[in-house]
Amino acid sequence: MTHIEAxxxxxxxxxxxxLFEDLSxxxxxxxxxxVSGPSGCGKSTLAQVLAGHLRPSAGVVAVxxxxxxxxxxxxxxxxxxxxxxxWLTAEKQILFGMLEPNxxxxxxxxxxxxxxxxxxxxxxxxxxxxxxxxxxxxxxAVNPKLLIFDESFxxxxxxxxxxxxxxxxxxxxxxxTTILLISHDPRDLEQMAEKELRLEKRR
Amino acid sequence: MSSSAYYDFAGIAVNSLFxxxxxxxxxxxxxxxxxxxxxxxxxxxxxxxxxxxxxxxLEAPKFPPPIAWIPFVILAFGIGEFSAISxxxxxxxxxxxxxxxxxxxxxxxxxxxxxxSLELKTPRLLYSVVFKGSLPQIFVGLRSGVSVGWMAVVAAxxxxxxxxxxxxxxxxxxxLQYDLMCIDMLMIGLIGFLLFEMIVILERIFIPWHERTARx
Numbered sequence: 001m002t003h004i005e006a007x008x009x010x011x012x013x014x015x016x017x018x019l020f021e022d023l024s025x026x027x028x029x030x031x032x033x034x035v036s037g038p039s040g041c042g043k044s045t046l047a048q049v050l051a052g053h054l055r056p057s058a059g060v061v062a063v064x065x066x067x068x069x070x071x072x073x074x075x076x077x078x079x080x081x082x083x084x085x086x087w088l089t090a091e092k093q094i095l096f097g098m099l100e101p102n103x104x105x106x107x108x109x110x111x112x113x114x115x116x117x118x119x120x121x122x123x124x125x126x127x128x129x130x131x132x133x134x135x136x137x138x139x140x141a142v143n144p145k146l147l148i149f150d151e152s153f154x155x156x157x158x159x160x161x162x163x164x165x166x167x168x169x170x171x172x173x174x175x176x177t178t179i180l181l182i183s184h185d186p187r188d189l190e191q192m193a194e195k196e197l198r199l200e201k202r203r
Numbered sequence: 204m205s206s207s208a209y210y211d212f213a214g215i216a217v218n219s220l221f222x223x224x225x226x227x228x229x230x231x232x233x234x235x236x237x238x239x240x241x242x243x244x245x246x247x248x249x250x251x252x253x254x255x256x257x258x259x260x261l262e263a264p265k266f267p268p269p270i271a272w273i274p275f276v277i278l279a280f281g282i283g284e285f286s287a288i289s290x291x292x293x294x295x296x297x298x299x300x301x302x303x304x305x306x307x308x309x310x311x312x313x314x315x316x317x318x319x320s321l322e323l324k325t326p327r328l329l330y331s332v333v334f335k336g337s338l339p340q341i342f343v344g345l346r347s348g349v350s351v352g353w354m355a356v357v358a359a360x361x362x363x364x365x366x367x368x369x370x371x372x373x374x375x376x377x378x379l380q381y382d383l384m385c386i387d388m389l390m391i392g393l394i395g396f397l398l399f400e401m402i403v404i405l406e407r408i409f410i411p412w413h414e415r416t417a418r419x
Contacts, residue, residue, distance in 0.1 A: 053316050071319035083313040087335045087412045096331070097321060122412040142321065 003029040003178055004050075004146050009059035011042065011049055017202060018057065019045050025197055027146070032172060032179040034193025036186060041199040043182045044080070047150040050180065051077040063145050073099070076144035078135050078152045084123045090134050091119040097141035106141065112171055113137040129160050136168060140175060148180045153188070165191035211383075215371070219390050222356050222367040225284070226398065229291025230345075230352040237296045237348070238341055241303025242334050245310075246325070265297030269355035273362050282363045287356060294355030295348035302344020306337030339413045342406045349398045357391055368394075 004027040012018040019042030027033045037043050048054040050061055052071040061068040063075060084093055094109050095101040110116055113133040123131055132153055139147050149168075153161045169192050172179060181193055189196055244252070244261070251257060272293050273286075280286045310333055318332045360369025368387050375383040406413075 051316070051320060053319065071316065072322055073320065076320050077316065079313045079316070081311070081313055083311075083317045085314065085317075085332065085336070087338070087410070124412060124414060144320075 003027055003031075003064060004180075005060075005062045006050065007060045007062070009046075009049065009061065010057045011045055011054065012057050019202065020199060021202075023059070023199075027178055027180065029178055030176040032181055032192045032194050034189035034196040035180060035182045035199065036184065036189055036196060037199035038201050039184060041201040043184070043199055044150050046199070047077055047148050047180070047182055050146070051075045051148060053077075073142055074145045075148065076139045076142045076146075077148045077150060078139050080151045080154060082123065082131055082135070084131060084134060084138070086123050089120050089122055090115055090126070090137075093123075093134055094137050094141045097138040109137040109140055112140070112174070114167065128156050129164060132156065132164055133167065136171065140171070140177065144177075146178050146180060148182065150182045151184070154183065154185070158187075161188065162191070168192065215383075215386060215390060218366060218368050218371045218387075219394060222353075222360065222369065222391075223394060225287045225360075225367065226291050226349070226352050226356045229288045229356065230295045230349050232288070233292045233295035233348055233352065234299050234345060236292075237299035237344070238303045238334070241300045241305075241341075242307050242329055242337065244304050245307030245333060246329060261300075265301070269294035269351065270358045270362075273359055276359075277363055282365070286363065287359045287367070290359040291352040291356045295352035298347035298351060299341070299344040302340050302347070303337055306340025306344075307333045309340065310336045338410050342402065342410065345405075346399060346402050349402055350395065353391075353395045353398055 006026075007024050009023040010018050010021040023046070025033065035043055035046065045054065049056050050068070052061075052068050052075065066074070068075065085096065088096055091103075091106055091110065094106040095103070098105065110119060113136055115130060115133055115137065118126060118130065123134065126134065135152065153164050156164065165188065171177075172192065179192070181189060183189055269290050273290060276286045276289045276293075280289060314332055314336055318328050323332065356367065357369040357372075360367035360371075361373050362369075364370035364373075368391050372384050372387045375381070375387065
């Protein structure tokens with residue numbers, strides 16, 4: 001069975017022309033699909049639709065055969081802006097993402113994302129790259145069927161971004177998580193994406 | 204008469220404690236009710252939140268200054284502790300309630316979306332995300348609330364009190380003891396400052412993660 005399937009998806013904000021129309025694609029379990037396209041072509045909106053935060057104007061998103069009708073733990077979105085809760089330390093941030101808090105699993109994720117020693121740090125005490133690593137750790141703690149990175153590393157400089165992609169690639173290989181990677185920069189997608197979906201800006 | 208007897212430091216201390224007790228009780232009650240109401244108001248459906256009548260009912264009572272409520276409170280509850288505490292409550296409630304509501308409404312969309320993806324139940328969403336995320340704004344409200352509450356209690360004691368620093372100022376004015384009036388004023392300033400600093404200390408304890416607190 002196809003793991004993630006988007007069928008004939010369309011989306012338009014009220015009174016506006018559609019951002020995308022009749023969009024269909026599939027992602028197999030453990031695969032990484034890259035989504036590229038210029039600014040304003042609807043990449044982030046597609047992420048919001050897949051995560052259940054926006055309802056498509058037409059079409060269906062199915063996760064492991066189940067239609068995605070509202071946000072749930074099956075699809076987790078790592079946003080462009082930091083979505084960490086500033087009042088939680090790194091360790092609590094990860095535990096918060098779990099259905100059943102599990103300290104041993106949180107420790108594993110902290111090691112996996114190279115945050116050992118920073119468990120008690122608040123987000124404002126972490127560097128930009130570490131915050132992104134923590135976002136990855138929390139997303140993995142949710143154990144979603146699809147993990148979406150929506151230009152998640154774009155606020156970082158190129159060198160740090162490539163370093164993070166290297167780490168993410170390693171994590172992806174170890175965890176075999178299904179990933180949808182969104183970026184306007186083709187160099188980002190080259191790091192991980194096994195196939196690519198390109199959105200064009202509609203006039 | 205020795206100077207210490209003339210200045211009656213014990214009396215000043217007792218009056219200060221009376222005022223302080225009233226303001227602490229009134230502000231604590233205003234904080235408890237104002238924060239809960241502010242956070243719950245933000246959870247109302249959008250069409251109810253936008254209802255003009257509801258907005259009027261919630262917003263209009265905060266515009267008359269606390270001193271204008273004094274005659275109504277005396278009519279309702281008479282002269283006494285309950286009335287003084289009620290005036291503090293009325294003064295402190297508005298800024299705390301407004302700050303809690305504004306704070307809850309200002310929660311970034313990415314936090315709400317993350318909470319939705321984590322399938323948090325409403326009570327956990329309201330406590331663990333909305334309330335905690337609103338804390339920096341709530342503390343801004345608490346600072347205003349404690350300042351207004353302190354001004355309100357002094358005003359209430361001046362008009363209807365039988366103890367407290369406001370009452371002491373009136374008494375000393377009638378007795379033409381202007382130097383004692385000045386000491387009362389100094390105590391009002393000192394205690395007001397200490398109350399404000401108390402909120403700053405509470406901020407450091409409860410929101411060490413916030414940039415404003417971290418910068419200090």
